[in-house]
Amino acid sequence: MAFDGSYTATLSPTVSDSFSSHVLSNSISSLASSTSSRPSSNNISKTYRQASQLFLTRRLPEALSTVLPLITPSAENADVNGLSEPAPIVRASRSTRIKVWSLYLTILNAVLELDADEGKDAFGTQEWRSLCKKVRDGDVWEEVVQFGYHGNEGEVDSDVVINLATLLLAHAKSQAVNQKRLENYLAASNSPNLDISQRFEAAKSPRLSSRHRRSPSKGAASGADTPRDLNARVKILELYTLHVLLRNNEWDYAREFINVSSVLDEERREAFLQALQSLQEEQQESERMEREEKQRQEEQLQKDIEESRRLRAENEARERRRLDEERAKREGSEVDYGIEKTQNTSTPRSKPRTGSNGSALSRSAKSSVSKEKKTVAPRGLGARAVMIIANLRNLIEKMGSSFKANPMLLMRLVVFIISVIVMFGRKGIRERIQQILGTGWNKVKSTAGMGVKVSYI
Template structure:
């Protein structure tokens, strides 16, 4: 507007009202065109800024609605143009960010925080998907790229480069909180998260809430200086407001009670809380109590885990001892069984020897008695010198029976001394019975016997004929 007033004064100084009235119509129309062009040129930045803000707000609402309906691919593709710098032909994202930041960088602080928070929330929802679902929704390559960008911590550098001209300290505190929370949930390690938070806490402006000093500074400085300092404080992330103080306390909470503890730096967290100038006594005591409680919980958890490991080891040791005991009992039982079988087998062999001796003795004595009887019978005959008559039928029958009894006794003694012989004999008998039990074999034997009997009869008939001749 100052530039616009300056043009009006110059026009008045150059041209008087009389000259403008007496001038030609062509000159009057040319003067009106100059005024309209100057007014449009002055109002164009404001109009473009309003149009850009309206476009960002509209896009943010569309992406939010898509996110609420769980249409994550559409929500991400809708919000990406706001957080990605417009790249020229053949330019990389880093080069584009150096030349011109993302459109969200030109928005107001509230809109900027909303857009970045929505973008980080969408990324968090994507990483919480199942791997198969994420690959189906975004494609394997894009899904892996999103996951690696968050898990490796590259998302922090992307936000600083695209939205804040690469200046770490200019990042809004709410965006820092969302970034730290995202990395705390999904990063592979918390080392990068710790370094980023330490860098931000070191380079960002400390919130100053001493109202008396601010009032004195305002009264001592002129209005122009006050406006310049106000605009400068707005450009940085650490504005002197209670909201910024609460945000910084939240960042300290994430840093000391979460990130440092994940990196197992308990002593450093306690020291940082103790010397922090942002925390008052009440908050410092609350932080220290929370840290002590978390440490006790951690120690209790470690103790429970150690007890569980000891219990598992004890159970494993008992199982091994029980397995050894059962194996020893089985081996003892098996050894005892083998010894009993060996003793039983040796006892059976001794019994066979005892039974064999009387049988052999009986057989030998009976044979001796038979020989003595035959010699006694032959001696009188030899003494008399007379030929003996043929034995009677009863004597022959008794002799046959005695011989048969001797044979049976010998067979029995053989069976006792060699049981396998009996088994073979029984197997032979059974095979004969089975063989004759087969009808085909019986028929074949009948045919063979029939043919043999026919040949025998023919031979006998021929012999009879020859004898007649």
């Protein structure tokens, strides 16, 4: 899997000579076309600055439409073989290419962070949904590889790979596509490109010669020929092992990949393993807390259900007792069974003493009891209400006539009410009155309790 950078030595001499002559011819053609590509590079830099300014002013549709011509191949200038002109970004320098792709991915991230209504108003419903789908499904990675690097996964700049992985981490539906793309990139950048037919084809076609302008030793060993490349490689491994794999719940595979990685030294490997262990402990702790919270909510729900059942049973029992008491009171008010029983029980005992006069006494007792029942029989609820209303009306009429006859009485009443209000407005008087009323009420309750006990006895 690892190469030392001199993989051409393993080829046959004939193939090696052909490869060397092809690289030489490719370099000459690149040198010849450098003067013609300078105006294009200047145009790319100018367009990049314009798109950056539009993005900084939050004019996202204009920024996207400005940067798209730089990364989209033109199909108008196709040759006889049907090959289209590559995107202008292919002819740019490495730093310019990274800046343009980073700006494009940053614009896409800002577009997906918009609200649905705001995004539809800015781009239109169809285009906004298309942009969201391209990012969330991971198709933007394939777009970058095809338009910017001629479909060669291992030739993608490491900074662009980092931005792509970060974008998919933030907005992709699933991290399976992100994991697959990172694995393809890591595998391709660790292996040399031995497809010599493409190089001969590029030498024949000047439109495709820009595909191989990069150094052929790129990615020969570990994709980290310079300290900058090494740092970028470590960053990619961090995204892959500590973010993407963990989002896919592949903890064991992440730990194994860190242990066998040839890019990480002992210090970095130990730091990665500690970070992985810390993240796993945090996840386990969060899962435990979620389980406890769920169990607590279930227990609280069960307690609430039991409490509601208990309260309902108490209310039903209280309602039944109230209905029984009302029924007993209603039956007691209609018929006084206690008097009848005492009269019935007393009449047989008096029979042997009075003889024939017992029947007359019993009849007279019954008639008196019936008369007493008639007089004691309470009035109905409607009659009571009518009587109360009539009394209130009479009282109001009398008060009105009194006020008409003596207006000073009304003034005295008003002055009395105002004085009462002022008196009750003082806190000390209120507390004294409350104390007196409380003491009186306690005495009334104790007196009523004693009366109830005596009547019960």
